[in-house]
Amino acid sequence: MTAIEKRRMQVVEQEIHSAADERRERDLMISQITGELSLSPRQVGVAVSLLDEGNTIPFIARYRKEMTGELDENALRDVEERLGYLRSLGERKREVIRIIEEQGKLTEELRGQIVKAAKLQEVEDLYRPFRQKRKTRASVAKEKGLEPLANWILEQRRVGNPEEEASRYVDSDKGVESVAEALQGAQDIIAEGLADDPAIRSWVRQFTASQGILVSEAKDSEQESVYENYYSYREPVHKMPPHRILAINRGERENVLKVGIEVDTARIHAHVTRKLIKGPSPVKELLEAVAEDAYKRLIAPSVEREVRAEMTEKGENQAISIFSSNLRSLLLQPPVKGRRVLGVDPAYRTGCKLAAVDETGKLLEVAVTYPTPPHNKKREAAATFKSLIAKYGIKLIVIGNGTGSRETEQFTADTIQEIGDPELAYLIVNEAGASVYSASKLAQEEFPDLDVAERSAASIARRVQDPLAELVKIEPKAIGVGQYQHDVSQKHLDESLKAVVESAVNHVGVDVNTASPSLLSYVAGINSTIAKNIVKFREENGIFKNRKQLQKVPRLGAKSFEQCIGFLRIPEGENTLDRTPIHPESYDVVTRLFKELKLSLSQIGSKELASVLASQSPEELAAKLEVGVPTLRDILESLQRPGRDPREELPPPIFRTDVLKIEDLAPGMELQGTVRNVIDFGAFVDIGIKNDGLVHISQLSTSFVKHPMDVVSVGDNVTVWVIGVDLKKGRVSLTMRPPRSEAQGS
Structure with missing residues (x-):
């Protein structure tokens, strides 16, 4: 065998071992996720495979139910999140093993400990003794040649004199001027080793988290602030609710509060001492001092930071979860259809901007009035309101809840009373993010001839007509519906909120012939480039008449088409099924279903068809049609209500005609x-x-x-x-x- 052939053989063997290692690591991850999330190994394994193949979570949750055992979006996102963490953990383990191995200090025992570590913190604890450190008291002592003295002390011999032993290391040339300096240097080396011990750090961290008391004090008790509840505050670390953690963090960051963790140091010293001292010896007092120094100087500050970081993470996760849930509810508000709307962006000095829109959200006219202080031109404003209401048949006035909203509301209620139309009402809406949208490039493209406030009024009007379609134009975190959203990891927040918008959009479905690029970009499998291409194709070729036409859109490849097509609707399309959530891959199932039940596609949307389908047994039909029960169940539901908007099942907003003080x-x-x-x-x-x-x-x-x-x-x-x-x-x-x-x- 030639050298080249040997090298090729070695490469092949390495690839085989690498593939085996990857499979083993993958199996371990699946096993761990299975235990953590209380799912079956099959569910997790299939979910991981589907995700790795590039499938989106909305697609998997809706169209791969048989494969995953009907895992919902939340469960799939949990799997995806844990998978990402464990893969990052695996990469870090390999990196740490490589670095320690290059130092020539990797033992099989240490390798095993690193491989078995379940958390990143455990890996970092194991790596800590081998990490390159900046200059420390211990490193200086080692440079002075005091490490052998430290080792002698650690032997804890029954006989011997530490001062006599230390005298051997006094050397002016090396910077050791006295026995005391030699002993102190040796103690510094031992203290650093003790502080780097993974088991000790883990115990102290767990003890601090479970037994520590968070203490908050005012830096200036005379200063008035929103943090006065925390000027003299104590609470066990493990009992602190997330919102209180973030509130205290903010007070500390704003330099109003001084925050720390109190803990029973005597118990910690006792634990560390037990781990260090083997029994009576001439160096026992020295080692007791080392244990105290190691904890107070080296372990306590970093462990407190780590525990507080864990607390902050707990607070952030809860804040993001609340924001996400609130955002989803806001996005899925029922649309107010069939009404012409007058949107009002209230203000004082610059006046209230008005925007009349028709039933489809098309802008009809804009105006400005000054009914609020300092102008108080109520008569002129009332005339403008009445004119627009009469001219366009306005039945709903929508007022943003910003500056001047309540004065504007009072004026609007008075005007409604003057008009006397029992069908005319008003509504206050959350205008968060409207100013962000109004100044955006998208708003400039939509309304090039309007100023910022006029665009805002149009956006406010459209928010009630179709909250989802309008709010997707705004950066999710600008729609402030949470607590402390500005205090959390913005990257994590952005990722979570994007997932919420994606989930809401795909839950409702999108009319591909009216959707904006902003809305389309949240459909599974569609990015911003493809979204713009869809709109451009629509503008150049006319409306889409069937789902197949979307395959002609540039950059929308086979995988993207598979992922997105079930969420795109064509209400007036050539194929009735194109207005349903039924995926084209199941159209043949529908054909066989109708043949089995002796029905016609032309009956879709009729009460008769809905009645027949509702009486069927999905289990029995699924066996006959050789299709999964979950898929058939979804098909039957979609055929019974083909144009259903899930938001319409929610109660409409409360319309008002008068103001309460x-x-x-x-x-x-x-x-x-x-x-x-x-x-x-x-x-x-x-x-x-x-x-x-x-x-x-x-x-x-x-x-x-x-x-x-x-x-x-x-x-x-x-x-x-x-x-x-x-x-x-x-x-x-x-x-x-x-x-x-x-x-x-x-």
Whole structure:
């Protein structure tokens, strides 16, 4: 065998070993994810394979149910997140092993410990003793040749004199001027080794997290601030709720609070000492001092940072979860269809910008009025309002909740009363992100002839007609419906919110003949380039008449087509199935289904067909048609309601014709409101006054509530009762517990 052939053989063998290692690592990951998420190995294995093949989560959740055992989007995202973490962990393990091996210090025992590590922190703890450090007291002592003295002390001999041993290392040329200096240097070396011990660090970290007390104090107790509740505050680390962690973090970051963790140092010293000292010896006192120094100087500061980082991560994860849930609820608000709308972007000095739009959101006219201070031109403003309402048959006035909104609301209510049309009403909407959209390139392209505020008024009007289609034009984190969203990892927040928008868009489905590039870009398998190409193709060739035409769109390849096509609808298409969520890969199943039931495709949309399909047994039919039960169940549901918009099943928003003032409120008063925001400790409800009222978590139900999101969501219409009014602070406390329940409870 030649040298070249040998080399080729070695390469092949390496590739075989590498492939085997990858399979083994993959199997370990699947096993770990299976245990963590309480899923079956088959479910996780199939999900991982589908993800690795480039399938999107909405596609897998909707069209690969048989393969995954009907894993939903949340479960699939959990698998994807854990898979990403474990793969990053695997890469880090390989890197750490390589570095330690290059140092010639890798043992089989250490390799095994690194390979078995389940968390990144464990890997870093194991790597810590081998990491290149900047100059430390221990490294200086080693340069002075004191490491043998440190080793002698660690032997803890029953006899011997540490001062005499240390005297051998006194050497002015090496910078060791005295016995005391020699002993101190040796102690510094031992202290650093102790601080780098993975087992000790892990124990101290766990003890601090489970037994520590977070202490918060004011840097200036005389200073007024929103953090006064935390000026002298103590709470066990493991009991702190996420929102409180982030609040204290913000107070510390703004230099108002001084924060630390108190812990029983005596117990920690005792533990570290037990690990270090073997028994009585002449160096016992030296080692006791080392244990105290190692913890106080080296272990405690870094462990406190690590524990607080874990707390912050807990707070961030919860904040992002709340923001995500609220955003999804907001995006899936039911559209208000069939109404011409007058959008109002309120303001004081610059006036209220108006935008009239038709039933499809097409801009009809813009105007500006000055009904609010400092102008107070109410008569002229009323004339403009009445003119636009009469000219375009406006039936709904939508007011943004920004600066001047309540004064504008009062003016609008008065104007509605003057007009006297019982069908005319107004609605306050969350205008968060409207200014971001108005100044964007997209808004400039949509409304090149309007100024920023006029674009904002048009966006506010469209938000009620189709919240999803309008809100996808805005960066998700600009639609502020959460708590402390500016205090969290923006990268993590962006990723989570993008996933929420993607999920909402694909849940509803998209009309490919009317959708904007912004909306299309969130469809599974479609990026911004493909989205723009779809719109361009539509403009150049006319509306799409069937789903197959999308294969002609530049850059929309076979994989993208497979992923997106089930979520794209053609309501007036040549093929009736193209307006349903049924994937083209299942069209032949529909054909066989109709043949089996002796039905016609022309009956789709009829009550007769819906009745026949509703009476079928999916299990029996699936066996006859040789198709999976979950897929057939979805097909039957889609055929019964082919043009269904899942948002329409939700109650519409509350329309108002008159204004309620905080002075009008009294305890016990019953009101109808709309949930505007849900947070850890309750929900804010719009009851038609300037500020939203708070329903504390304890007032959300007569039963125990673990988290407000278990009871309410953004956009919910709720009945509330007033339990307290603070006129000075403009705060209203509400309850969702009916008064009779309160009476019964007492």
